[in-house]
Structure formats: C-alpha cells, structure tokens
Amino acid sequence: MKKGKYIVEKPGKNGTTLEVKVPFRNAYGERKYYSKSFNTNKYQSPSEAMRAARTYRDTLLYQLNLGSVPNKKVTVDDCYQLTKQLYSHSLETQRKHDIRYKYLERWHNKPISKVTAFDIQLSLNEISNKSQDVIKSVYTIWKQIYQAALMNEYVYKDMTIKVIVPKSQQISTPKSVDMECGIDDVIEAVRNYGQSEFNSNIIAYALITMAYLGLRPSEAYALRKEDINFDKKTVLINKSIGSTTNNQATVKTTKNINSIRVLPLPDNLIPHLQACYEYQPSDYLFATENGDFITSRKYANFIHNAMVKANINFRPYMLRHAFSTKLITSNTDVRTVQELMGHKNISMTVDYARSNDDLKRKAINKVIS
Numbered sequence: 602m603k604k605g606k607y608i609v610e611k612p613g614k615n616g617t618t619l620e621v622k623v624p625f626r627n628a629y630g631e632r633k634y635y636s637k638s639f640n641t642n643k644y645q646s647p648s649e650a651m652r653a654a655r656t657y658r659d660t661l662l663y664q665l666n667l668g669s670v671p672n673k674k675v676t677v678d679d680c681y682q683l684t685k686q687l688y689s690h691s692l693e694t695q696r697k698h699d700i701r702y703k704y705l706e707r708w709h710n711k712p713i714s715k716v717t718a719f720d721i722q723l724s725l726n727e728i729s730n731k732s733q734d735v736i737k738s739v740y741t742i743w744k745q746i747y748q749a750a751l752m753n754e755y756v757y758k759d760m761t762i763k764v765i766v767p768k769s770q771q772i773s774t775p776k777s778v779d780m781e782c783g784i785d786d787v788i789e790a791v792r793n794y795g796q797s798e799f800n801s802n803i804i805a806y807a808l809i810t811m812a813y814l815g816l817r818p819s820e821a822y823a824l825r826k827e828d829i830n831f832d833k834k835t836v837l838i839n840k841s842i843g844s845t846t847n848n849q850a851t852v853k854t855t856k857n858i859n860s861i862r863v864l865p866l867p868d869n870l871i872p873h874l875q876a877c878y879e880y881q882p883s884d885y886l887f888a889t890e891n892g893d894f895i896t897s898r899k900y901a902n903f904i905h906n907a908m909v910k911a912n913i914n915f916r917p918y919m920l921r922h923a924f925s926t927k928l929i930t931s932n933t934d935v936r937t938v939q940e941l942m943g944h945k946n947i948s949m950t951v952d953y954a955r956s957n958d959d960l961k962r963k964a965i966n967k968v969i970s
C-alpha cells in the first residue's frame with residue numbers, strides 16, 4: 602500500500618490505522634495539527650482505506666488553504682455573539698452595532714468557515730446607498746466577527762483583508778452647524794416645554810454652560826458642584842456621562858486624556874451657575890428632578906421637540922461649533938482653542954471651527970472684485 606504525504610500507518614491488533622495529520626499555523630503563528638484516523642478493517646481493502654484517507658487529506662488541505670476549518674458548523678451569528686464578550690462595548694455602541702448587524706441577515710446562519718471575501722464585499726456593496734459611517738460600521742462588525750473566529754480557531758484567515766470598503770453613493774446635503782438664532786431663544790423654548798419645570802430649567806442651565814465653555818454635552822451633564830470654583834473662577838472638566846457595558850447612564854472618563862482640563866470661568870456665566878447651584882439639591886449640577894443623570898440620547902428628543910415647537914433649527918452640538926468658530930474667527934491662537942475644546946489634535950479643532958455664511962460670502966466676493 603503506497604503511503605501518502607501527511608498520512609501515517611500505525612499497525613495494531615485490530616488492523617492498520619491510517620492517521621491523516623496535517624500541520625497548519627493558527628492565528629498566533631503557532632504550529633498545530635488537524636488529524637483524523639481511518640481503520641483498514643472498516644473498508645473492503647487497505648487500498649480503499651488509503652484512498653479515503655487521501656481524499657480527506659486533499660479536502661482538508663484545500664479548506665485550510667482557503668482559511669476555513671472543516672467540520673466546524675459555527676455560524677456568523679455565533680461569532681457575532683462572541684464579539685459581545687470579546688469587546689467591552691458600551692450599551693450605546695452595542696445598540697448601534699445590533700441595528701447595523703441586521704444588514705448582514707442573509708449571512709447570519711451561514712457557517713463562518715464558508716463565508717468568502719466575495720460575501721463580505723457583496724454585503725458592503727448592497728448598502729452603498731447608506732452613509733459612509735454606516736458602511737464603515739458594518740465593515741468593523743465583520744472585522745470583529747473574524748477576530749472572534751480567529752481567536753477560537755474556527756477559521757485561520759481573515760477574509761476582510763481582501764475587501765475594499767466602497768464609497769457611499771448617498772446623496773446628501775451638509776448639515777448646518779451655524780446658529781440661526783440666539784442662545785436666549787433656545788433657552789426660552791426649552792423652559793416653555795416639558796411637564797417638569799425643574800427639568801426644563803436644569804436643561805436650560807446646562808445649555809447656557811455649554812455655550813459659554815464649549816463643552817461636549819456629556820461633559821456638561823457630569824459636572825458636580827465641587828467642580829466649580831467661584832473664588833478662583835475655574836471649572837474642572839475630568840469626567841463625562843455615558844453608557845458602559847452594564848449601565849445606560851453613568852460617570853465615566855473623558856473622551857481622551859486631552860479632554861481633562863481646567864477652564865476659566867467667564868464672568869457672564871457666573872450668575873447662571875450660581876443660580877443653578879442654589880436651585881439644584883443634588884451634588885451633580887445638572888441632575889434631573891429624580892436625581893438621574895441627563896444623557897445626550899435621553900434628552901435629545903426633549904430638546905428636539907422643544908425646538909420643533911418653537912420652529913428653531915438647533916442641536917446642542919451647535920453650541921460647541923459656535924464656541925470654536927468664534928474663537929478662531931477672532932484670531933485666537935489655535936493651540937489655545939485646542940486646549941479649551943479638549944481636542945486630541947489641532948486638525949480636529951480646525952474642523953470644528955466652520956466658517957459661517959457671512960465669512961464665505963466675503964471671501965468669495967474678494968475673488969470676484
């Protein structure tokens with residue numbers, strides 16, 4: 602009986618056993634073996650047993666070359682569920698992933714070992730009418746699925762590396778970040794809306810604070826009374842309100858290390874904060890009437906509905922854009938603006954400081970004249 606590569610004959614009392622033993626490198630570069638035994642007594646002849654062993658070996662080599670593992674029925678959905686253990690996503694991030702994972706519904710029950718780069722490319726091409734953010738998010742989900750599969754040795758190749766992330770074909774208009782009204786109009790609209798006068802006033806105080814300090818909403822909502830130093834006229838920013846793997850709203854670290862900062866307290870903001878300080882019984886400056894944290898997502902609808910009722914185009918982040926734009930257009934040093942905004946790099950600061958319509962009009966008129 603002619604031997605074959607990766608096939609070892611082992612004589613025994615119950616006949617000769619043919620062991621197929623094929624080496625491979627796992628995701629960590631470690632040498633492993635995939636093996637299966639064939640007993641000649643279970644076949645009509647030793648030659649037929651060898652033929653079965655060779656067929657299995659050749660199939661195994663082909664599948665390993667493609668990056669898949671034979672006889673593993675682990676599905677795409679199984680691997681997606683594993684990503685929830687592998688990655689410590691916040692509840693909000695996981696919620697978004699679960700929504701976008703639905704775009705892969707056609708592949709949920711497909712064995713991960715059978716998924717090809719063509720499948721992944723097709724799934725992305727089919728959503729090219731969505732925003733670039735959605736497309737990149739779905740690609741990230743695929744990457745994480747394969748990371749989970751590789752770590753559990755369900756596959757040995759990452760098929761996502763062969764994929765080209767398509768550009769979005771969505772026709773969209775740029776969102777305006779210009780404040781079309783004054784902060785006073787926004788505050789009046791908020792205070793005149795909602796069933797709880799206390800909560801309406803607290804949100805109004807929070808928006809005023811964002812306008813004067815250029816804070817992220819999550820940073821403003823995390824402010825404690827002890828963070829305000831009226832004597833030194835400073836405000837400490839060292840935390841934010843957001844979701845974690847266990848809580849929808851909790852105190853957590855700032856967005857990045859540069860976001861930890863001590864800001865000067867503007868004179869015009871002092872009376873507003875002092876009024877809020879006396880009005881608020883909680884140690885957290887902008888806690889709700891029930892003592893709960895305000896979260897960007899929870900109160901987004903409240904602010905949106907208040908603005909719709911008042912016929913005002915406004916989103917809280919406009920205050921942060923307006924803050925940086927005013928500083929940049931008044932010739933404030935960019936590094937100073939970066940530190941006030943808590944940005945990781947200057948390019949982000951410049952991106953935030955959008956030119957308003959008046960500046961654009963003046964600039965283009967200079968070209969024409």
